[in-house]
Amino acid sequence: MRPSRSRHPPARPKEATLSTVTAPARFALFPLRVARTTALTPHLVRITLTGESLTGFVNGGLDQRIKLLLPLPGQSEPVIPPGDGEFGWYHSWREMPLDERPVLRTYTVRGQRHDPDEIDIDIAVHGDLGPGSAWAAKAAPGDRVVVYGPAVEQAGGVEFRLPAGADWLLLAGDESALPAIAAILEDLPEGLPVRVFAEVDGPEEEGYLPAGRPDSETVWLHRRDGAPSLPEAVGAAALPDGEPYAWIAGEASAVREIRRHLVRERGMDRRAVCFMGYWRAGSSEDQRAEDGAGDDTGD
Incomplete structure (x- = not known):
């Protein structure tokens, strides 16, 4: 996801005043922990995540995509990439040393609940064929991860748009x-x-x-x-x-x-x-990010 580019020259910046309102970032990093895991089928496992930061998580439903940052082997939690702004962390992530950079995978939010705040992510597992699958197969309550997900309504990452005239x-x-x-x-x-x-x-x-x-x-x-x-x-x-x-x-x-x-x-x-x-x-996904895809x- 990339910020849109205007075809017009940028307007001259206005002086900051007490009435200036800064729009909230559409997406944010949410440090979370595993609450429980549930085997749904032989190749699908549900990872339920929880954490205080989920009060700011706004699930768009349907095929809502999020990024899951996973710790490397030997780490108790992923290293959160430094960086300012909505997308600054991603550029920092690409520059991190490989022995520090967290595994990055994209998944769908299957559900969200409150009291307590939780989200479900259902992950296809195929043994050790990939670090995302390997992590999901062995995930346990208390394991720490970071989710990059929507922080406002209509943030994006939802592609399904059923036309009104579809038969x-x-x-x-x-x-x-x-x-x-x-x-x-x-x-x-x-x-x-x-x-x-x-x-x-x-x-x-x-x-x-x-x-x-x-x-x-x-x-x-x-x-x-x-x-x-x-x-x-x-x-x-x-x-x-x-x-x-x-x-x-x-x-x-x-x-x-x-x-x-x-x-x-x-x-x-x-x-x-x-x-x-x-x-x-x-x-x-890590290799595609290296290539800029x-x-x-x-x-």
């Missing part, structure tokens, strides 16, 4: 997208037809998504059983008529392939296809 909805993703898909399904208006394509390891993962929507149809793709890939399944599917809206997330190359298919072969308006590369095969997002 039906397409949701597609792998395990990394299931938390956002679940949150979206819970928030949809009744009567809206939904087609869900979910690529997971096996049938044990199917209990994660909320049930009970008579207008929702889910196609589960079990990799372990040699099911078609997500792009193959969407490409071969018979989809409803009418004005669609599509939300796709997961591995970046698969997401791009599905988007191209929907726009070029299905004739969907590209503005009606929201797509996010949550991860990239062969590349970690941001999230693979778009609408």
